[in-house]
Amino acid sequence: MRRRILQIAGVLGLLAVSVAAAILFACPYCRAFASRAVATPLATFYIEHRWLRYAEGAFLVYYPAGGAIADNPRAWLKPRLDAFQANCRYLGVDCNFGITFYVFDSREQGARYGLSLGFAAPFLRRVYTSCNQTPGHELTHVIVGQAYQDRHIRSALVREGLATLLNGEDWLDFDRASFESVRDTYLEASDLLGMNFWWRDVDYYIAASFVRYLVDVYGLEKLKNLLGQGPMDEKTAFAAVYGKPFEGLFTEWKDRLKKKGVEAGFADQ
Numbered sequence: 001m002r003r004r005i006l007q008i009a010g011v012l013g014l015l016a017v018s019v020a021a022a023i024l025f026a027c028p029y030c031r032a033f034a035s036r037a038v039a040t041p042l043a044t045f046y047i048e049h050r051w052l053r054y055a056e057g058a059f060l061v062y063y064p065a066g067g068a069i070a071d072n073p074r075a076w077l078k079p080r081l082d083a084f085q086a087n088c089r090y091l092g093v094d095c096n097f098g099i100t101f102y103v104f105d106s107r108e109q110g111a112r113y114g115l116s117l118g119f120a121a122p123f124l125r126r127v128y129t130s131c132n133q134t135p136g137h138e139l140t141h142v143i144v145g146q147a148y149q150d151r152h153i154r155s156a157l158v159r160e161g162l163a164t165l166l167n168g169e170d171w172l173d174f175d176r177a178s179f180e181s182v183r184d185t186y187l188e189a190s191d192l193l194g195m196n197f198w199w200r201d202v203d204y205y206i207a208a209s210f211v212r213y214l215v216d217v218y219g220l221e222k223l224k225n226l227l228g229q230g231p232m233d234e235k236t237a238f239a240a241v242y243g244k245p246f247e248g249l250f251t252e253w254k255d256r257l258k259k260k261g262v263e264a265g266f267a268d269q
């Protein structure tokens with residue numbers, strides 16, 4: 001009997017390993033997630049013991065000696081502090097916390113540590129970034145993660161859209177890039193939701209343009225309500241907050257984008 005149980009356990013174990021391997025093989029996002037889960041704590045431990053550290057208030061910056069920001073880490077941090085204050089103000093969040101930045105010279109250097117830059121660990125208030133990434137994107141993930149905790153909506157579209165919108169770049173560029181993307185590729189409403197966002201490799205500019213449309217047309221308070229919808233199904237969350245199906249919002253956004261494209265003169269470029 002005992003042998004029989006061991007045999008069954010062995011078969012089930014092999015099956016589980018095979019399924020996990022198949023998922024990791026077939027899904028680049030899952031592979032990145034799994035490698036990040038293992039590499040991040042190891043890299044963090046190493047960096048905190050070997051790299052240089054600059055502190056300003058509750059903010060910490062780790063950077064390699066002789067690296068791109070080694071001459072003046074303060075100058076690198078300054079636009080991040082500005083973006084932090086501006087984004088906290090914009091979102092009406094009481095930001096009485098700091099962020100720890102791990103600043104790599106390049107994405108390639110991050111890859112040598114097993115990290116796919118940049119990304120944030122919002123609950124740990126950490127940002128892993130290359131030195132030339134836009135100032136506001138990753139820290140917006142931290143601000144929103146801290147503000148909403150486990151009520152934060154599980155929507156890549158909303159999370160990445162907002163972080164890209166508040167990354168410090170010109171807003172019109174998002175609409176231009178989205179217009180060209182929508183014109184050149186066939187995009188359905190469902191492409192933006194759930195894991196499809198990652199499977200279809202949806203451009204972050206599209207997400208930013210969509211979130212900006214929500215703010216412009218329906219107001220910031222509704223977006224903040226959406227951000228706090230927790231693990232609810234995205235479609236249900238959109239319908240609960242905006243009183244209409246996601247597909248309707250998607251069509252409105254696309255129509256507005258076409259109109260803006262004509263008005264701004266980039267429709268026929």
Ligand SMILES: [Zn+2]
Binds near residue numbers: 160
């Ligand atoms: Zn992001």
